[in-house]
Amino acid sequence: MEDGAAIWRIARDSEVLDLNSSYSYLLWCRDFAATSVVARDETGDPIAFVTGYIRPDRPETLVVWQVAVDRAHRGKGLAATLLDALTARVASDQGLTSVETTITPDNAASDRLFTSFAQRHDAPLEHEVLFEGALFPEGTHLPEVLYRIGPF
Numbered sequence: 001m002e003d004g005a006a007i008w009r010i011a012r013d014s015e016v017l018d019l020n021s022s023y024s025y026l027l028w029c030r031d032f033a034a035t036s037v038v039a040r041d042e043t044g045d046p047i048a049f050v051t052g053y054i055r056p057d058r059p060e061t062l063v064v065w066q067v068a069v070d071r072a073h074r075g076k077g078l079a080a081t082l083l084d085a086l087t088a089r090v091a092s093d094q095g096l097t098s099v100e101t102t103i104t105p106d107n108a109a110s111d112r113l114f115t116s117f118a119q120r121h122d123a124p125l126e127h128e129v130l131f132e133g134a135l136f137p138e139g140t141h142l143p144e145v146l147y148r149i150g151p152f
Contacts, residue, residue: 003029017066028051032053034093049068050079051064062100063100098123099149102144105145114149123150123151129144
């Protein structure tokens with residue numbers, strides 16, 4: 001739980017993620033620690049994270065909620081390393097046949113991350129709009145495109 005404030009700051013500073021309340025990041029660190037991962041620098045401070053959860057109706061599917069890397073540590077493949085480590089851990093702990101996430105059409109970095117993940121794992125990748133932008137109350141949100149990777 002002590003990582004909640006730091007990952008909230010990393011998400012806020014990413015300038016691309018939808019920022020959730022600081023409280024939600026504390027809850028995430030408590031309730032979904034088994035399906036999330038945090039990278040630390042040499043001093044032990046969090047510098048990157050991947051949060052996820054198991055879909056209740058598909059217990060073999062990991063949904064990746066957010067991925068963020070502190071600006072000073074970007075461009076080193078850290079997000080891919082964390083995503084690979086998390087999926088390997090979840091697969092080992094409870095089995096895993098697929099990964100899902102949603103990405104807005106303007107998020108090229110996330111598109112590259114998940115497309116390369118599918119390629120590294122020799123898994124099919126499907127895209128479809130999960131939530132149209134009009135469903136969001138603020139009226140300016142881009143659609144959220146579902147990326148379904150698997151079966152592994």
